[in-house]
Amino acid sequence: MMKQAFDHAADWLGGTGGDAGDGAEGAEPPSRYRAVFISDLHLGTPGCQAGQLLAFLKASPCEQLYLVGDIIDGWQLRRRWYWPQAHNDVVQKLLRAARKGCRVVFVPGNHDEFARGFIGHQFGGIEVVEEAVHVTAAGQRLWVTHGDYFDGVIQCAKWLAYVGDSLYEFTLRLNRYLNHLRAKFGLPYWSLSAYLKHKVKKAVNFISDFEQAVAQEARRRGHHGVVCGHIHRAEMREIDGILYCNDGDWVESRTALVEHHDGRLELVHWDSAPARRPAQVPGQVVSA
DSSP states (O other), rough: HHHHHHHHHHHHTTTTTOOOOOSSSSOOOOOOEEEEEEOOOOBTTTTTHHHHHHHHHHHHOOEEEEOOOHHHHHHHHHHOOOOOOOOOHHHHHHHHHTTOOOOOEOOOTTTTTGGGGGGGETTEEEEEOOOOOEOOOTTEEEEEEGGGGGGHHHHHHHHHHHHHHHHHHHHHHHHHHHHHHHHHOOOOOHHHHHHHHHHHHHHHHHHHHHHHHHHHHHHTOOOSSEEEEESSEEEEEEEEEEEEEEOOOOTTTEEEEEEEETOEEEEEEEETTTTTOOEEEEEEEEOO
């Protein structure tokens, strides 16, 4: 099954198929952002909010697009094949952006680690790299990495990570059921897993340790900041003089990190309301 997932992923990255859901080929709209960072899409799982992601990508043309890991969920695809049209539409949108002049950089994560075998290559104009350094318009050097190398469970007990992934998928299924009921009563979306992350002491400690470790490594490398994903918690704050940016995910939070043309960095949340406009996360803007 993993070989099947890899073969399909290679075909998609190679540019096969049409630009479903994106309309006819034509001139790209002016770039809204200088750069966009997204991660943890988990294409290939029922939890991926592909429709919302596609709407965000269409509304957010940019000069540089960083895919910061866990774009395709090889772990879940190996267990059970799941790939609806909406997921193919997202991939084709990414390929089309690359063809139209956007620099698209893919930094594989632990869930799409199969792509690490192709570091240094391009597929359909998408660069596959182990890590990247993005220089903002304000001259800030941001180290771009998925972050799984700083997860002790991933590095030291991968079997436990697989167990945790299965439990997390169960939580997401339960979360979808609960939100279906909430919607019937007119209540807004609520994330069970995010609630547990904030309430369970060990989870809170893990997130704090992860953030400190990533920021410390960015400092050691001589960068001004770091952009990562992996823990599905959007955050932008300074840690001991280093700008720590986590762009969140597209399973729960629907968040992205964006750089404006003047160098300002902003963490945005894609609102599912009919207007479908990215809303600033309170207190999450860094000026040039």
